[in-house]
Amino acid sequence: xxxxxxxxxxxxxxxxxxxxxxxxxxxxxxxxxxxxxxxxxxxxxxxxxxxxxxxxxxxxxxxxxxxxxxxxxxxxxxxxxxxxxxxxxxxxxxxxxxxxxxxxxxxxxxxxxxxxxxxx
Amino acid sequence: xxxxxxxxxxxxxxxxxxxxxxxxxxxxxxxxxxxxxxxxxxxxxxxxxxxxxxxxxxxxxxxxxxxxxxxxxxxxxxxxxxxxxxxxxxxxxxxxxxxxxxxxxxxxxxxxx
Numbered sequence: 001x002x003x004x005x006x007x008x009x010x011x012x013x014x015x016x017x018x019x020x021x022x023x024x025x026x027x028x029x030x031x032x033x034x035x036x037x038x039x040x041x042x043x044x045x046x047x048x049x050x051x052x053x054x055x056x057x058x059x060x061x062x063x064x065x066x067x068x069x070x071x072x073x074x075x076x077x078x079x080x081x082x083x084x085x086x087x088x089x090x091x092x093x094x095x096x097x098x099x100x101x102x103x104x105x106x107x108x109x110x111x112x113x114x115x116x117x118x119x120x
Numbered sequence: 121x122x123x124x125x126x127x128x129x130x131x132x133x134x135x136x137x138x139x140x141x142x143x144x145x146x147x148x149x150x151x152x153x154x155x156x157x158x159x160x161x162x163x164x165x166x167x168x169x170x171x172x173x174x175x176x177x178x179x180x181x182x183x184x185x186x187x188x189x190x191x192x193x194x195x196x197x198x199x200x201x202x203x204x205x206x207x208x209x210x211x212x213x214x215x216x217x218x219x220x221x222x223x224x225x226x227x228x229x230x231x232x233x
């Protein structure tokens with residue numbers, strides 16, 4: 001149980017294009033999903049918190065117009081990197097938090113496998 | 121002061137030894153703590169959750185929580201080379217954080233044959 005998938009697992013795109021990354025909780029419902037970015041040999045950096053049916057909450061310094069987040073259902077959140085540039089190349093990872101108390105999983109976050117984005 | 125701090129690494133242990141990873145946290149009201157393992161180039165994987173004082177064992181892993189000392193640790197018994205990874209300690213960020221977690225900076229563990 002507690003499986004989170006991401007698609008695509010890797011993507012290469014040209015500068016100026018937009019890329020959409022999907023995050024799905026496969027066997028549990030997640031009212032809250034999180035999007036992280038990680039550069040090589042660095043720590044996870046939280047970008048935003050995505051709540052089903054409401055606007056995402058972005059961390060300080062993260063441009064909400066550049067990183068569009070949609071959380072349309074209890075099992076799906078998407079991150080769109082708009083007008084991507086080489087500096088956006090990174091490892092993007094989502095996580096999903098199980099509903100409080102579901103199966104004893106209080107505050108547990110389960111991570112997807114990540115999406116490696118390369119912008120040429 | 122960082123909210124979650126892990127003991128400085130990297131940590132190197134021989135195969136079969138016990139690896140001890142430590143973490144302290146600053147928010148006294150935190151009720152849940154997590155250990156994640158992250159292999160190089162992969163995403164973090166939840167390996168232990170602990171909510172109450174004392175020890176919690178799962179296979180070769182034991183998490184220990186001491187709320188009075190604001191300290192949580194992870195012991196890995198009979199360490200294997202496959203345990204070589206970065207280990208992340210995490211605790212809820214607190215406040216109206218919608219379940220955000222605060223992560224420590226990670227401890228790199230190397231288990232050598």
